[in-house]
Amino acid sequence: MSAKPPFRADHVGSFLRPKALLDARAQFKEGAIDAAALRAVEDSAIRDVVKFQEDLGLKGITDGEFRRTYFHTDFLLQLDGVEEAGGTQVKFHQHGGKELEYAPPVMKIAGKVEHARDIQRADFDFLASVTSATPKVTIPSPTMLHFRGGRDAIDATAYPDLDQFYDDLAAAYRAEIASLADAGCRYLQLDDTNLAYLCDETQRENAKRRGMDPDELPKLYAKIINDSIRDKPADMTVCVHLCRGNFRSSWAAEGGYEPVAEVLFNALNVDGYFLEYDDPRSGDFAPLRHVPKGKTVVLGLVTTKLGELESKDDVKRRIDEAAKFMPLEQAALSPQCGFSSTVHGNDVSMGQQADKLKLVIDVARDVWGEI
Template sequence: MSKSPAKLHPPFRAEHVGSLIRPRPLFDKRCELEEGKCTVEDLKEVENDAVKHVVELQRSLGIRSITDGEVKKASFYDGVFEKLDGMVFMPERPIHEFKRYLPHIALLYAAGKPSDATFYCNGKIRRTKPFYVEEFKAIKRVVPPEEVKNIKINMCPPSWWHHRHGSDLAYDRNVYSNDDEFFDDLGAAYRAEFAELYELGCRNIQLDDPTFAFFCYEPTLSGMREAGVDPEKLLDTYIRSINVCTKDRPTDLRIGLHMCRGNYKGLHFCEGGYDAIAEKVFTGLDVDTLYLEFDDERSGSFDPLKFVPLNKMVVLGLVTSKNPKLENIEDLKRRVDEAATAMSSGDSIRSKEVALNQLCLSPQCGFASVWQGNPVTEEDEKKKLALIVETAKQIWGSDSD
């Protein structure tokens, strides 16, 4: 465990994870796109209006970490791999080339789907065009200059397509002979993106990573072993994949990682607490902030928090984004207290007060990881975000760092 909090970058006490319900005009236009009644170009003006809308929504509620709600994406993982040289889109890859031990892939098998869309690496990976530079500029245009430093950009993890196909089918072996070579070039592309965003004023980036939660889910682990995959070795690979992206970053660039258990129209894909991975992942990841889901019984206990180093913040996802039921503020305060207690247990160098200072509050996941959203309305979303802000104020005295 780290002994020094020197690199601690506290995020705002009240956060939201990233994606927000699409405003109705954008939702309707997306429906038109799906029906072939408009083009992607037709979306742009509606998307820009939606960015203004969700930015004002966040600011009006007191959320100081501002995103564009990912409203310009169809899904949370859009915007990276389709822009990389060396990655090719495959609209119909045979289903037998997907790893059946993954719960979301198992559903495709069960549904009898013969194929699914994916990406494949058939050449050297290079970043020749930006991922989210234009998205950052769009948010920057609609916030006051003094708030530019509060803008947060969300992006999918480097392992997103790799995990679907594994080390044997994710890339051409004539291009990369092993995972390290593949992720080294992918990491260089991410670092170049981080650097360009930083030059524009970005100081907060969040990687939304569902892959780590699979290593907490026993059916997936047993499926890996049956398929001849070593879960511990693959876990090490995915930790390294993050670290090659985040290395050598500026000291004032905050990188967070959200460990998601799946969020598709309000549905999750896996269960299990962080116990199985906590020590290795919490200490081994070179990130400043861990966004962790603790919204219901499938999330496990707070006990794994004792492995969080002193130089990392934890954003507790205690408010569910999957249904409209509004949480109780006293329950939230009690659970934050329980988390601080667990975080300081068995650790003589961290008091409960220190632990509490390492905690923040958020929804467990975004409200719309895909454009169709979760079974909540914008009004439900606003009530939950307002509750988070008020709870943070009552616990820490402020929603800011």
């Protein structure tokens, strides 16, 4: 598995933004610098974060999502027909019982969804030009345009029939993936909070209130994702990352993978899964019994939400527990999520971020003899 992704020691993708980048973003927002000046700062920061990853020994390299404010909206808003429509107030939870009030942006479908322009290609081209390892592109799952708003967020004039919306959405993703494939991208990750939210009883009830059946949604979402990636090159690895929310070290959902496991592992035509497993809110490993041969599960056993470093022995013991339900050869290791899914970043330091990744690499070497 080390020759192609996902790698034994891997990561989700986002990294803490350096101060120079945050300052430049603030200056751009105030009109003090133009887009070209901001991009130059982004380029410099990306070169540095690429070197950081390569020096650690990682084989899959991202741009840290340094050009984004949110992991999803910066991409989705570049599709024709998609608009931002405020936010939905959510209580995010932190370790220690603290709560954060936060309103994640909600996407609204105001017209026909179309892929009118390349979205990630220029960013991929730059990343590929500054790394000798495998460049990975992370984009939001197409399901992110459905779950939070449902039928009410999709203009009925543009889409009286929701099946046409699903078809157009998948077609737009196919066009973007074709663009990335043409540029040479062979490692793609879809970030999906919705399949994980469907493991949470409160989120399932919220879906019902929006007129959706939480038992049917996993099947619908598997179909949308499968339709989106169906024309990918045979040598392109596509993984999906399931996340229960990652904002300033807090989360929005809890619950084990059992409600979605069978569909997730057997109906979804992806190569691998990045799964959160850093604490009890993600449930036990029993759902991994559904993993078929030929697919890889990257176990997110090292948290990005807390700076305290896990012990190697504890991580290895949990890998052993997971191996009771799926072959060890089909497993890999990563942090549970990105370190900065939004520009705000989690409550960890740059040094702690590095230590977490070193731990992942060290454990992977000990367990599999490779990274």
